[in-house]
Amino acid sequence: MTVAKLGAVVLDCPDPRALAGFYAEVLGGTVEGDEEWVDLKVPDGRTLAFQAAPGFVPPAWPAPEQSQQFHLDLTVEDLDAAEQSVLALGAKPLDTDDRSRSWRVYADPAGHPFCLCAC
Structure with missing residues (x-):
């Protein structure tokens, strides 16, 4: 029985926009968000997300x-x-x-x- 769908994989990091930019160059896609949370929407429709983590x-x-x-x-x-x-x-x-x-x-x-x- 399926009870959920995978929304995104989220990576903690010190600089979400910078890390999303790295993966955007590797995977393609568009970067959306602010300093605290950034989504990378990759061409196949999936999302890889990046979350600011102080003390990472x-x-x-x-x-x-x-x-x-x-x-x-x-x-x-x-x-x-x-x-x-x-x-x-x-x-x-x-x-x-x-x-x-x-x-x-x-x-x-x-x-x-x-x-x-x-x-």
């Missing part, structure tokens, strides 16, 4: 003694090209050494982990 501490990755909280899997056609794009936008590589895998792990500018995954 980014998750550690990998850190078996701490939770990474969550991560986003972003599918791409060309891992190498996508990697260059996200690095140019301010992402940091977390786990990218094994080039034989179909995925690589990065942190967005606020420190949230995300993966680029070959489709």
